[in-house]
Amino acid sequence: MRETKQSAGLALAIVLLATSLPAAPEPTPTPVGPMKILEYFDNDSLPPGPRPDGAIYTFVDSADPSVSLLSRYGSKVIEDIGGKLVNETTKELATKETRQVVSELHLKGMELPKQVIGRPKVTAVKRTSLMLRDPRNAPDGADMAALKRIRAQLIAGDAPDKVIVQKIEMPGKPLEWRVYRPIAASKSCLACHGDPAKFSPGVKEALDRLYPEDKAVDYSAQDWRGIIRVTLEPLPETK
Numbered sequence: 001m002r003e004t005k006q007s008a009g010l011a012l013a014i015v016l017l018a019t020s021l022p023a024a025p026e027p028t029p030t031p032v033g034p035m036k037i038l039e040y041f042d043n044d045s046l047p048p049g050p051r052p053d054g055a056i057y058t059f060v061d062s063a064d065p066s067v068s069l070l071s072r073y074g075s076k077v078i079e080d081i082g083g084k085l086v087n088e089t090t091k092e093l094a095t096k097e098t099r100q101v102v103s104e105l106h107l108k109g110m111e112l113p114k115q116v117i118g119r120p121k122v123t124a125v126k127r128t129s130l131m132l133r134d135p136r137n138a139p140d141g142a143d144m145a146a147l148k149r150i151r152a153q154l155i156a157g158d159a160p161d162k163v164i165v166q167k168i169e170m171p172g173k174p175l176e177w178r179v180y181r182p183i184a185a186s187k188s189c190l191a192c193h194g195d196p197a198k199f200s201p202g203v204k205e206a207l208d209r210l211y212p213e214d215k216a217v218d219y220s221a222q223d224w225r226g227i228i229r230v231t232l233e234p235l236p237e238t239k
C-alpha cells in the first residue's frame with residue numbers, strides 16, 4: 001500500500017520556510033507528477049471576476065514599482081511569521097509529547113506586527129489552505145483566488161509565485177491590499193499533517209477531538225501546505 005500511496009498535496013518547488021532548512025542554494029523546480037486533485041471547502045462555486053457582493057479581486061504584478069514597497073514589506077512580514085511558526089513547531093516538538101502540542105499550535109495569541117514608521121501598516125494576518133484543519137482558517141473569496149492561482153501553477157508544473165499582491169475593490173469600502181506567500185510542509189510538520197497511520201500515540205485522537213473535520217493530513221515533506229497572507233494599509237503615496 002505504502003508504495004502506491006500518493007501525496008495529498010502538490011510539491012512546492014520554491015520553499016518559503018528557509019529557516020527550517022539548512023542554508024542551501026535555491027532548489028531547482030521539481031516537475032510535478034501525477035497527483036490527487038485537492039478538495040475544496042468553500043467558495044469554489046463562485047464565478048471569476050466580480051463577486052456577488054460586488055468585490056473585484058485583481059492580482060497586481062509584484063514587480064510593479066507602484067506596489068514594490070507593499071510587496072517587499074508584506075513579503076518580509078510573512079517570512080517572519082513563517083519563521084515563527086516553524087520555530088515554535090520545532091521547539092514544541094522537541095520539548096513535549098506531540099499529542100500535547102496539538103492543542104497548542106500555531107501562534108496562538110500572536111499579535112499583529114507593530115507599525116513601523118515609513119512602512120505599510122499590517123491590519124490582518126491569516127493562514128489558510130485548500131486542505132483545512134481548522135474551519136476558522138477557511139479562505140474567503142479573495143484568499144481562494146490566490147490559493148487557486150498557486151494550485152494552477154503547480155499543476156501546470158510551473159514555479160509558483162513567491163509573492164502574490166492582490167487588490168480588492170468593494171463598493172463603498174476603501175481599497176484593500178493583500179500580500180500572500182505559499183508555505184510548504186517540512187518534515188517536522190508531518191508529525192501532525194502527514195500520514196495519520198504514522199502519527200505518534202494519541203495524536204490522531206487529539207486531532208479527531210479538536211478538529212473533527214480535519215482535512216490537513218497526508219502531506220509529504222515539500223508539499224504545498226497553504227498560504228500566509230497579510231493585509232496591508234499602504235502609505236498614502238502608494239495608494
Ligand code: HEC
Binds near residue numbers: 127
Ligand atoms: C503538533 C501538531 C502540529 C504540527 C507538528 C504542525 N501543525 Fe499545523 N496545525 C496544527 C493544528 C492543531 C492546526 C489548527 C489550528 C491552527 O490553525 O493553528 C494547524 C493548522 C495549520 C495551518 C492553517 C490551515 C489549516 O489547515 O487550518 C497551517 C498553514 C499549518 N498548520 C502549517 C503547518 C506547518 C507548515 C507545519 C510545520 C512547520 C505544521 N503546521 C506543523 C497542528 C500541527
